[in-house]
Amino acid sequence: MFKIFIVEDDRTLVTLLEKRLHKFGFDTFAVSRFDTVMEDFEAFQPHLVLLDVNLPRYDGYYWCRQIRNRSTCPIVFISARESKMDQVMALENGADDYLTKPFDYDIVIAKVNSHLRRAFGSYSSREQDRSITVAGLTLNMERLALFYQEERLDLSHTEAKIMDEFMKKPGQVVSRDRLLEKIWDEHTFVDDNTLNVYITRVRKKLSSLGLTDAVETIRGLGYRLRSELEEKI
Known part of the structure; x- marks a missing residue:
């Protein structure tokens, strides 16, 4: 079972994301304390990360860099910030993709599956x-x-x-x-x-x-x- 790590402070959105991900057979962990993100990441060891930009304490770009220091797993930003610069910063800090809110949950699932195939499945460059x-x-x-x-x-x-x-x-x-x-x-x-x-x-x-x-x-x-x-x- 693939594990999805969610770093998002909108609890309503987190609930909807987890519900949809569980429906498609994914295991999830949603961060609740934003001062222990890396501890939670190490404990859960996810296959993919869904990450917001605007977060308490440190922004998503910071956490993206920290995760990249420890893992090559796919990182997909999910953010209401739509500017080209935000998307460029996300990619330059180690992200693999960027989705703007509001988004279609079916597209989220399709993106998740696509990145997992590339990282771990039939499209991976072994x-x-x-x-x-x-x-x-x-x-x-x-x-x-x-x-x-x-x-x-x-x-x-x-x-x-x-x-x-x-x-x-x-x-x-x-x-x-x-x-x-x-x-x-x-x-x-x-x-x-x-x-x-x-x-x-x-x-x-x-x-x-x-x-x-x-x-x-x-x-x-x-x-x-x-x-x-x-x-x-």
Whole structure:
């Protein structure tokens, strides 16, 4: 089931959007607190975002940039602002499309389906994706996903970067300093406790694929993707 993340402060519009999206089989999450947008995004891990421009605290362009730092999922703006400049700003900040209010809900559904097909379905350009495979486990960085025995597991941007480090050096130790350097950026402060949280999430996700104890702690040094992974698979 595809998951749609809605960042919109008009509760009536949100209710109508969710009703229509649910009718077509989508799972949804609508932001209610606009100071925790990225926390909600990371927890929900959506396949597509519907995003307004005028929002409390920060505008939609700001949140579009934050989401782009973590995900390549499609972002569709839904806004009453109709100027060409607003649409240009949306696209330049990382959006994939722009719909002006009021809009036809059938067009919204058609746009959502179109972008999902391009990102995840029959129109997606798999040959251009960067992926790495270790003993049957494949990490696709563009899709932020792990693939194993025809199962797909979605990752957050940070989880994918951690797995990328592990899978580039299977059986070798990756230091905590290297991981901290890899996942820190100008928008996100990362400390040791935060890294511990992400390592725990990565382990849980691997376990859900049947790969328990795949990430080994090397005390005082860091972590490694176990050399016995191939035997487990």
